[in-house]
Amino acid sequence: MSDISEYAVLTKNLTKIYSSGSIGVKSLNLSVKSGEIYGLIGPNGSGKTTTLRIIATLLKPTNGEVYVYGVDVVKNPLEARKLMNYLPEEAGAYRDLTGLDFIKFMLSLRFTGRRLEEAIGEAIEIADLGGDLKKPIRGYSKGMKRILALSTVLASRPKLLVLDEPTIGLDVERSIYVRNIIRRYNREYGITVLLSSHNMLEVEYLCNRVGILYRGSLLIEGAIEELKNRVGGVNLEEVFLKVKGEVH
Amino acid sequence: MTLTPLLIREVKAFIKNPAFILSIVFIIGFYGILGRLMSTGIQTAVEQTLNMQIGVVLYDSSDFAVRVLSVANKTSGGRLQLVPSLEAGLSIYDIVVVIPSDFTIRVMELDKPINIESYIKINTISPVVSGAKTNIITVISDLIRKSISYVIAIERNIDPSLINKHVLMNTTLQVYGKIMKLEEYSTISFLMGFVPMMIAIIMGINAAYASQFTATEKVEKAFEMLLAQPIPRRNIVFAKIIGSIIASLLMGIAYFTGMFLILLSATTSTPNTIGNTTGLSVNIIEIVSGKIGFNALLVSIATIILGLIYSGALGITIGSIVSDERIAGALTAPIIFTFIGIGYALIFIGLPVNIITGVIAGITIAPLPVIALVSTMIGDFTVLTTSLLFAVLSTIVVMGIAIHIYNRDIVVLGLRISRFKLKERK
Numbered sequence: 001m002s003d004i005s006e007y008a009v010l011t012k013n014l015t016k017i018y019s020s021g022s023i024g025v026k027s028l029n030l031s032v033k034s035g036e037i038y039g040l041i042g043p044n045g046s047g048k049t050t051t052l053r054i055i056a057t058l059l060k061p062t063n064g065e066v067y068v069y070g071v072d073v074v075k076n077p078l079e080a081r082k083l084m085n086y087l088p089e090e091a092g093a094y095r096d097l098t099g100l101d102f103i104k105f106m107l108s109l110r111f112t113g114r115r116l117e118e119a120i121g122e123a124i125e126i127a128d129l130g131g132d133l134k135k136p137i138r139g140y141s142k143g144m145k146r147i148l149a150l151s152t153v154l155a156s157r158p159k160l161l162v163l164d165e166p167t168i169g170l171d172v173e174r175s176i177y178v179r180n181i182i183r184r185y186n187r188e189y190g191i192t193v194l195l196s197s198h199n200m201l202e203v204e205y206l207c208n209r210v211g212i213l214y215r216g217s218l219l220i221e222g223a224i225e226e227l228k229n230r231v232g233g234v235n236l237e238e239v240f241l242k243v244k245g246e247v248h
Numbered sequence: 249m250t251l252t253p254l255l256i257r258e259v260k261a262f263i264k265n266p267a268f269i270l271s272i273v274f275i276i277g278f279y280g281i282l283g284r285l286m287s288t289g290i291q292t293a294v295e296q297t298l299n300m301q302i303g304v305v306l307y308d309s310s311d312f313a314v315r316v317l318s319v320a321n322k323t324s325g326g327r328l329q330l331v332p333s334l335e336a337g338l339s340i341y342d343i344v345v346v347i348p349s350d351f352t353i354r355v356m357e358l359d360k361p362i363n364i365e366s367y368i369k370i371n372t373i374s375p376v377v378s379g380a381k382t383n384i385i386t387v388i389s390d391l392i393r394k395s396i397s398y399v400i401a402i403e404r405n406i407d408p409s410l411i412n413k414h415v416l417m418n419t420t421l422q423v424y425g426k427i428m429k430l431e432e433y434s435t436i437s438f439l440m441g442f443v444p445m446m447i448a449i450i451m452g453i454n455a456a457y458a459s460q461f462t463a464t465e466k467v468e469k470a471f472e473m474l475l476a477q478p479i480p481r482r483n484i485v486f487a488k489i490i491g492s493i494i495a496s497l498l499m500g501i502a503y504f505t506g507m508f509l510i511l512l513s514a515t516t517s518t519p520n521t522i523g524n525t526t527g528l529s530v531n532i533i534e535i536v537s538g539k540i541g542f543n544a545l546l547v548s549i550a551t552i553i554l555g556l557i558y559s560g561a562l563g564i565t566i567g568s569i570v571s572d573e574r575i576a577g578a579l580t581a582p583i584i585f586t587f588i589g590i591g592y593a594l595i596f597i598g599l600p601v602n603i604i605t606g607v608i609a610g611i612t613i614a615p616l617p618v619i620a621l622v623s624t625m626i627g628d629f630t631v632l633t634t635s636l637l638f639a640v641l642s643t644i645v646v647m648g649i650a651i652h653i654y655n656r657d658i659v660v661l662g663l664r665i666s667r668f669k670l671k672e673r674k
Contacts, residue, residue: 018661056476058660078478086476092469102470109477149473162476 005070008032008160008192009055014064016050016216024050026216028064032209034159037186037193039203041240042213048196049089051213052164055194056086068160084160089168089196091149099133099140099148100124106152123155126181143174150178154185161185163195167202179206200236210236212243219243267575271582278582282589290376297380302388303337303344304328308351312399316355317347319395320388334367338422342369343381345388355396361414364392370423373601373618375437382419382430389417424625440618445592447551448614450500451559452584458492458563459583463576466568472660481654485647489560496556547620547632551639555613558643559587561650568653571662590614606631610638 004010009032016024025047032038040048053059055066057077066073073080093102103123111119124133127148137145146169153161166182167175183206185191197203203210204224211221220227220243224236233239262268302324306317321328328345331337337344346365354360366385370378393415394408401408419430428436465471474484563583570576590612601622609615616635623632653659 053472053660056472058472058475059657078480081476081478084476086473088469088472088476090469091473094465094470095468106473106477109474109479149470153473 004067006034007067008034008036008069009038009194010065010067011051011055012065014051014054014066015062016047016054016059017062023047023216024059025054025213028213028216028218030211030218030221032160032192032194034069034192035186035190036208037182037195037206039207039210040194040196040213041198041200041203041210041236042196043198045215046213047216048213049164050216052086052162052194052196053088056084056162057081058086083158084162085153085156085158086162087150087153087164087166089164092145093137093140093148095138096136098136099127099129099144102137102148103127103133103152103155107156110156119155119157123151126154127151128177142169143171146170147174147178150181154181157185157189157191159192161191161193161195163193165197166195167197167199175202182206200240204236212240214244261574262578265574265578267570267578271578274582275585278586278589282593286593289374293372293374293377294380297377297384300343300381300384301327301329301341302384303331303341305331305334305337305344305346307349308347310352312352312355313347315399316392316395319398320391323391323395324388338367338369343367343384343388345385345392355400355413361416362392362396363416363418364389366417366419368419368421370421370433371600373440373622375441378433378437385417385419389415424622425627426625436621440621441592443548443617444615445588447548447555447617448587448590448592449584450496450552451555451614452587453499454492454496454556455559455563455566455583455587456580457495458488458560459567459570459576459580460563460573461492461495462488462564462567463570463573466571466662467573475654475660482651485561485564485650485654488564489557489647489650492560492563493556496560500552544617544620544624547636548617550636551613551616551620554616554639554643558613558639558646559583561643561646565646565650565653568650568659569663587614601631603631603634606635607638610635611642613639613642 009030011028011030014028014030015026018024028047028051030051040051042048050059054061055068055073057073057080060074068080069083071080071083093099094105097105103120107116107119107123127133129144129148132140132144137148140148150163150166153163161182163182167178170178179202182193182195186193193206195203195206207224209221209223210227212219220231220239222230227236227239228234231239231242233242304317306313317328317330329341331340331344334344334346344367346367348354348363348365351362351364354362366388368378368381368385370381372378393413396413396415397408397411400406400411421428421430421433423433423436465474475481566579566583567576570579601619606619609619616639619632619635623629
């Protein structure tokens with residue numbers, strides 16, 4: 001039990017087979033250490049979102065075990081959710097609410113009283129939307145909605161942050177802003193981050209360790225420099241292509 | 249023409265939506281079965297009523313009265329049966345006509361109308377059966393009037409069409425043992441059809457609201473964030489049910505306020521003599537309190553509350569398993585039509601009120617007020633208790649299903665109905 005709780009995320013033979021018969025992930029053994037930023041990379045359909053959804057307790061695995069700080073996410077999902085927060089791919093917000101109301105709503109599900117006020121203030125600062133926060137979300141751009149959703153997730157300061165493609169659809173400036181803020185929260189508050197991305201540059205910039213998923217299986221995992229040396233690639237893209245090539 | 253591709257796109261959006269196709273198939277199938285059941289029930293009821301024997305109490309033993317009755321009996325095909333008293337008649341037949349002792353005297357006096365008392369026993373909630381029985385009274389009244397003219401014409405050797413005596417039929421109904429006037433029964437019959445129908449519509453609208461709200465939340469992409477929060481999923485379901493109930497209640501309050509104002513001022517005057525009204529007025533509120541009792545009213549209110557929870561949970565279940573608003577929208581129509589169909593079916597099929605129909609009413613909820621009304625009138629609450637028990641149970645079950653679904657993958661992945669898969673299975 002003490003081994004399990006050492007890791008922010010630990011999966012053992014995690015398998016997800018959908019009702020259609022398609023395989024989401026296959027015997028996945030993944031370990032994310034506390035305090036690190038871990039990047040899951042892989043092409044579309046490789047199982048990144050499936051893995052993150054299972055960890056975030058949105059999907060149930062067909063087989064295997066998943067622990068978040070030692071808590072079994074299948075047996076005790078509510079306790080696991082208290083330890084983490086999740087930003088889905090293409091996360092949006094309620095169109096009829098204002099940005100400020102959305103922040104208040106999402107954070108009120110976790111906090112009350114003074115802690116809630118503090119979290120709201122923090123989210124407003126992160127979102128940095130100025131006067132637009134008092135306008136209905138239906139008028140927001142995709143980038144504004146993404147930042148708004150991210151602000152509530154970060155301001156909740158969970159022990160584990162699960163981010164599915166955090167910068168997808170964002171322009172260059174906003175992408176850089178999001179990467180910097182993720183990094184800041186990881187360093188300042190010791191928040192463990194597990195993220196998925198298509199953007200290898202982003203992963204190289206942000207992550208301490210990465211895992212390459214392909215067709216539901218983890219091909220390789222380790223620190224970025226270690227992987228480059230092990231495989232002989234100049235960057236992560238080359239590492240990915242070489243590892244994938246070895247499979248074929 | 250830019251309209252053509254736009255139109256094709258719009259039509260294709262519906263036709264290629266599996267939920268839309270399934271909805272059409274479901275509506276046709278459901279109403280087909282319902283129609284057949286109702287048709288069979290109505291046909292059986294009408295046939296039984298048309299072949300019904302009628303008891304006649306003859307207090308006027310004059311030769312004239314006997315001859316009139318004999319003519320009337322022959323004309324009706326022998327359906328009139330002499331009985332010694334009203335009580336004896338009602339224990340055998342559903343309709344009893346009482347020929348008074350002054351019948352012949354009144355016939356012979358030109359300025360006096362002929363008053364005949366008639367009694368109808370109604371132990372069904374089917375408006376078709378009760379309507380047919382009350383129509384029989386009109387037929388009997390006309391038959392006696394014509395028989396009087398015929399007998400007088402024979403006696404005096406004159407043309408029967410020259411004789412026109414007015415027969416005034418004063419009808420009393422024994423509805424599930426409760427004595428009431430025809431106009432009072434008309435009001436109760438209206439309520440028996442109207443209240444379940446209204447509850448069914450409210451339930452349908454509520455289910456539609458709930459499914460639309462839930463599907464919209466999924467489309468807004470905030471749903472997964474919400475599911476990842478440290479709150480029990482059942483709380484999300486409860487909040488959604490209560491939310492849809494509030495929305496439906498606001499709509500319902502506005503509607504019922506209007507309806508209540510109509511009921512308060514609703515009076516019906518019934519002509520008892522030709523060209524002259526008796527001034528008898530029927531107030532629905534008085535009838536509800538006097539003949540039905542406010543127990544039935546309370547049950548109706550409880551039914552609305554249960555119905556809203558039930559339909560809210562059902563709508564949330566549907567909204568949570570569909571992938572978008574379009575599919576939820578396509579499923580809205582069958583939800584509403586199913587509730588309306590159920591609301592009507594039990595009444596028009598003409599089933600008796602017993603434990604089995606009580607269970608059906610409990611499971612489908614909308615017909616509960618009818619069960620309450622009948623139970624109150626007969627003074628036996630066994631069926632009503634069973635109905636309410638099943639209504640509460642079915643509501644809990646539907647809520648349980650909604651909570652169960654919220655804890656399954658389907659709430660995130662959505663129900664996928666693909667034509668490809670259907671073909672593959674063939």
